[in-house]
Amino acid sequence: MSKSVEPEKLASSRRQILKWGLLAGVGGAGTLAAFSQLEKIKLRSSVTVLPSTHTGAISGQASTPLTMLRDFDYGTVTQEKGRTVREFRVEAQTSTIKLDNAHTFITWNLNGRVPGPTFRATEGDRIRVIFYNRAGHSHSLHFHGVHPAEMDGVKPIRNGKIMIYEFDAEPFGVQLYHCHVAPVTRHIGKGLYGMFIIDPKDLRPPADEMMLIMAGYDVNDDKKNELYAFNGLPHYYMHHPIAIQQNQLIRLYVLNMIEFDAAVTFHLHANMFKVNRAGRSPQPSEETDVITMGTAERHILEFSYRYPGKYMFHPHQDAIAEAGCMGLFDVVESTKT
Numbered sequence: 298m299s300k301s302v303e304p305e306k307l308a309s310s311r312r313q314i315l316k317w318g319l320l321a322g323v324g325g326a327g328t329l330a331a332f333s334q335l336e337k338i339k340l341r342s343s344v345t346v347l348p349s350t351h352t353g354a355i356s357g358q359a360s361t362p363l364t365m366l367r368d369f370d371y372g373t374v375t376q377e378k379g380r381t382v383r384e385f386r387v388e389a390q391t392s393t394i395k396l397d398n399a400h401t402f403i404t405w406n407l408n409g410r411v412p413g414p415t416f417r418a419t420e421g422d423r424i425r426v427i428f429y430n431r432a433g434h435s436h437s438l439h440f441h442g443v444h445p446a447e448m449d450g451v452k453p454i455r456n457g458k459i460m461i462y463e464f465d466a467e468p469f470g471v472q473l474y475h476c477h478v479a480p481v482t483r484h485i486g487k488g489l490y491g492m493f494i495i496d497p498k499d500l501r502p503p504a505d506e507m508m509l510i511m512a513g514y515d516v517n518d519d520k521k522n523e524l525y526a527f528n529g530l531p532h533y534y535m536h537h538p539i540a541i542q543q544n545q546l547i548r549l550y551v552l553n554m555i556e557f558d559a560a561v562t563f564h565l566h567a568n569m570f571k572v573n574r575a576g577r578s579p580q581p582s583e584e585t586d587v588i589t590m591g592t593a594e595r596h597i598l599e600f601s602y603r604y605p606g607k608y609m610f611h612p613h614q615d616a617i618a619e620a621g622c623m624g625l626f627d628v629v630e631s632t633k634t
């Protein structure tokens with residue numbers, strides 16, 4: 298069900314190239330705009346995604362953090378009454394994961410993974426999420442974004458029941474979803490959360506795109522987090538650095554899903570990044586190297602690395618970083634001329 302390349306989008310890109318090719322022949326002021334769009338499409342196919350070192354399967358997790366990093370779920374696409382409908386089938390489950398040598402943890406998750414699938418759609422699509430609760434307790438899926446009250450996902454869905462959430466993908470930007478059954482701190486802390494990316498109709502420029510969600514684990518039920526992680530597993534990207542190419546545009550979709558701590562920051566070493574708050578603008582608007590994020594806050598961060606080598610990323614609350622929310626980018630020298 299998950300795919301990193303969307304055939305439908307590629308086909309539409311080809312149609313756009315043809316359209317812009319025709320426009321380019323007209324000349325005048327329109328030509329420049331047409332060429333820049335054409336260049337955008339050409340560049341998209343030239344983004345280099347490097348393989349990172351993999352350890353194979355992780356007990357209790359259906360996907361490794363390295364796989365889920367670039368695993369965007371575009372759903373099953375159909376056309377209904379002239380509209381694009383994207384259907385996502387998710388199952389709430391329970392599983393046990395090993396967070397580190399000292400801690401195993403029972404998660405409540407979607408499709409066997411924490412975080413849940415990264416849903417992705419284009420602004421204006423119709424979204425249909427078929428939610429089957431098989432996790433033992435009552436759960437729900439509450440989406441951020443704009444939708445009617447009955448689709449707000451605050452009503453608990455009992456174990457064994459199915460709920461179909463249906464709404465329009467709007468507005469474009471970075472959204473999220475999570476279980477909204479009380480106590481929400483516990484239901485999110487156990488793993489029922491994920492990202493929902495809505496692309497603008499006019500696609501963003503090509504980049505190596507990744508999803509990073511910061512989360513905490515309260516392993517002893519004292520309403521404080523003892524461990525923290527990017528994409529589900531503490532310290533994972535320190536042991537398995539994310540390989541990226543030198544001088545290539547990186548687009549990070551970052552979400553803070555840490556409960557109990559009021560806010561954390563996100564900091565990138567030896568670089569600056571451009572910030573697009575909640576992804577609500579076509580272009581990033583500011584530049585920094587550390588940004589503060591409250592719970593459920595999310596941004597698109599863009600950067601590229603000039604020098605090869607390994608660089609850390611982590612919240613600058615260093616106790617949180619040292620308890621697992623820390624990772625490395627491994628910038629590989631570009632062979633492009």
Ligand SMILES: [Cu+2]
Pocket residue numbers: 405435436437476477478484485489
């Ligand atoms: Cu729940």
